[in-house]
Amino acid sequence: MIQEDWFMAVTEEELKSLREKARRVRIDILKMLTECGSGHTGGSLSATDIVTALYFYKMKYDPKRPDWKERDNFILSKGHAAPVLYTALAHAGFIEHAELCTLRKLGSRLQGHPDSKCMPGVEISTGSLGQGLSVANGLALAHKLDKSSNRVYALLGDGELQEGQIWEAAMTAAHYKLDNICALVDNNGLQIDGPVEKVMGVEPITDKWRAFGWEVFDIDGHDMAAITAALDKAETVKGKPTMIICRTVKGKGSKVFEGKVEFHGTTPSKEELDIAMKELSGETVCK
Amino acid sequence: MGGNVTEKVATRDAYGDALVSLGKKRNDVVVLDADLSGSTKTSKFAKVFPDRFFNIGIAEQDMMGTAAGLAIGGKLPFVSTFAVFATGRAWEQVRQSICYPNLNVKIVASHSGVTVGEDGGSHQSVEDIAVMRVIPHMTVIVPADGPETLQAIEAAAEYKGPCYVRVGRSKVPTLFGADYKFKIGKAHVFNEGKDAAIIATGIMVAEALRARDLLKAEGIDVGVIDMATIKPLDTDAVLAAAKRCGAIVTAEEHSIIGGLGGAVAEALVESVPVPMARIGIKDTFGTSGDQEALLKHYGLSAGDLATAVKEVIKKKR
Numbered sequence: 001m002i003q004e005d006w007f008m009a010v011t012e013e014e015l016k017s018l019r020e021k022a023r024r025v026r027i028d029i030l031k032m033l034t035e036c037g038s039g040h041t042g043g044s045l046s047a048t049d050i051v052t053a054l055y056f057y058k059m060k061y062d063p064k065r066p067d068w069k070e071r072d073n074f075i076l077s078k079g080h081a082a083p084v085l086y087t088a089l090a091h092a093g094f095i096e097h098a099e100l101c102t103l104r105k106l107g108s109r110l111q112g113h114p115d116s117k118c119m120p121g122v123e124i125s126t127g128s129l130g131q132g133l134s135v136a137n138g139l140a141l142a143h144k145l146d147k148s149s150n151r152v153y154a155l156l157g158d159g160e161l162q163e164g165q166i167w168e169a170a171m172t173a174a175h176y177k178l179d180n181i182c183a184l185v186d187n188n189g190l191q192i193d194g195p196v197e198k199v200m201g202v203e204p205i206t207d208k209w210r211a212f213g214w215e216v217f218d219i220d221g222h223d224m225a226a227i228t229a230a231l232d233k234a235e236t237v238k239g240k241p242t243m244i245i246c247r248t249v250k251g252k253g254s255k256v257f258e259g260k261v262e263f264h265g266t267t268p269s270k271e272e273l274d275i276a277m278k279e280l281s282g283e284t285v286c287k
Numbered sequence: 288m289g290g291n292v293t294e295k296v297a298t299r300d301a302y303g304d305a306l307v308s309l310g311k312k313r314n315d316v317v318v319l320d321a322d323l324s325g326s327t328k329t330s331k332f333a334k335v336f337p338d339r340f341f342n343i344g345i346a347e348q349d350m351m352g353t354a355a356g357l358a359i360g361g362k363l364p365f366v367s368t369f370a371v372f373a374t375g376r377a378w379e380q381v382r383q384s385i386c387y388p389n390l391n392v393k394i395v396a397s398h399s400g401v402t403v404g405e406d407g408g409s410h411q412s413v414e415d416i417a418v419m420r421v422i423p424h425m426t427v428i429v430p431a432d433g434p435e436t437l438q439a440i441e442a443a444a445e446y447k448g449p450c451y452v453r454v455g456r457s458k459v460p461t462l463f464g465a466d467y468k469f470k471i472g473k474a475h476v477f478n479e480g481k482d483a484a485i486i487a488t489g490i491m492v493a494e495a496l497r498a499r500d501l502l503k504a505e506g507i508d509v510g511v512i513d514m515a516t517i518k519p520l521d522t523d524a525v526l527a528a529a530k531r532c533g534a535i536v537t538a539e540e541h542s543i544i545g546g547l548g549g550a551v552a553e554a555l556v557e558s559v560p561v562p563m564a565r566i567g568i569k570d571t572f573g574t575s576g577d578q579e580a581l582l583k584h585y586g587l588s589a590g591d592l593a594t595a596v597k598e599v600i601k602k603k604r
Contacts, residue, residue: 069361117388117389124355124359125383125388128379128383130348135355139356141357145360164348165352168344168348171349
């Protein structure tokens with residue numbers, strides 16, 4: 001939750017526009033996934049508000065120069081949420097909206113999981129869980145060596161915290177005092193085989209990250225005011241990395257998907273899409 | 288040049304020295320180790336450039352990912368630990384975070400093969416060439432001596448893309464002089480030979496040269512080729528040797544499955560199938576012992592090579 005000493009830099013108007021952006025991102029995600037017929041619906045929708053805040057509130061980047069040296073880095077460690085990243089990149093101007101319809105098709109730059117070899121704006125290929133935070137550490141070390149102020153953001157899943165490499169990376173970030181890293185957990189509570197706490201419990205998450213030497217914020221991952229305030233606050237933390245635990249709902253945006261584990265790796269039918277579109281009162285992107 | 292044994296240097300020591308000289312020339316060079324810097328000799332770099340050295344602790348998977356991030360951030364990372372950990376413990380991180388995105392990371396692993404010695408089979412990597420060679424984008428280099436290691440490290444630094452360089456713990460004879468020029472993907476032919484050719488890599492190059500001299504006394508003319516780059520393989524050199532000699536023996540301190548022997552067999556069978564023998568570890572794990580005893584135990588001595596050459600010559604039509 002938002003703490004009392006947090007400075008709220010964001011205006012009501014900005015929040016309104018960010019929420020509208022998130023709504024449109026959700027619509028595009030659902031359209032592209034329905035068109036494609038395969039992909040990860042639940043974890044893309046749960047991360048939408050977080051990714052929207054990063055791309056349209058916090059991060060520095062230049063879509064015309066994806067390799068711009070001054071850019072902030074975003075690493076989608078939970079690479080299966082590629083649809084939310086691709087949609088954000090389209091809205092940010094890295095690719096044309098029309099290209100979203102090519103998701104997972106042969107020859108497309110929009111691979112099933114992000115591929116940095118072909119996709120502009122993707123820092124590193126991800127998809128095999130547990131590896132993104134280490135990469136974020138490497139980038140953060142490079143920025144420290146260069147004495148540059150670039151920041152590194154990494155989005156992890158809560159199921160992903162079951163990977164041992166995450167905790168190796170957690171130690172490394174704290175050991176090297178990487179205060180230019182802000183990691184976020186999309187804590188939607190579900191993984192492919194069921195509830196995270198049933199498959200392999202990861203709680204108490206905040207205590208774990210604190211014990212590993214991180215500054216930890218625990219927020220509602222769909223509250224745009226909380227997300228933006230936490231991202232701002234993270235920039236003021238010195239001498240240690242910051243972790244924002246974002247409590248989210250898998251499939252957030254429509255009752256069709258919300259909290260339903262079966263939508264981890266499946267896409268909506270046309271009928272389900274219609275219901276969701278009514279709830280999101282949306283317009284189309286992919287036709 | 289060739290077989291002139293004047294001094295002995297461990298390739299890991301040459302690596303440590305190469306890093307220091309590279310670090311002086313290029314300030315984008317950074318080095319990572321997983322608590323084995325004294326053994327891998329990255330400690331030499333750490334001493335001169337403490338700010339560009341990162342000890343990641345006993346966490347090889349994290350180390351590979353961190354190196355990937357440093358590469359994206361414009362640095363030239365060299366990553367070191369024992370071969371068994373670099374290529375085994377962290378194989379999937381090497382695949383996913385380094386090779387799949389084709390990042391400019393150099394993995395230089397020491398303590399390869401059975402000449403790790405007394406530590407035993409848990410620490411003796413006999414599979415690393417195979418499991419690195421199979422990953423797309425990966426270049427695999429196994430230097431034979433100190434000077435070749437120095438050059439291989441410089442070449443890897445110049446090359447853009449992931450490289451795996453395999454160095455060893457034990458001291459090996461110096462085979463190359465200062466005039467030698469190593470090129471990635473290019474074999475060095477010590478002598479062409481007539482009756483058979485030994486294609487060797489790493490510490491087995493010195494054994495191959497010894498075997499050549501043993502056979503010479505028996506009137507057998509054997510060529511010796513140093514195949515320091517296993518991927519991309521110098522197929523031209525392999526096929527030329529097969530055409531010229533009609534029989535090939537490969538020699539490596541590694542499993543006969545999937546390493547140099549595998550690579551050479553793949554090249555031969557598709558174009559110039561000739562009788563061939565693979566000298567290496569015969570699908571088994573290592574064991575404790577001193578270097579010399581182990582080479583003998585696993586059939587990797589010059590005498591074993593000479594025997595294999597004579598056998599393979601018999602199979603020629």
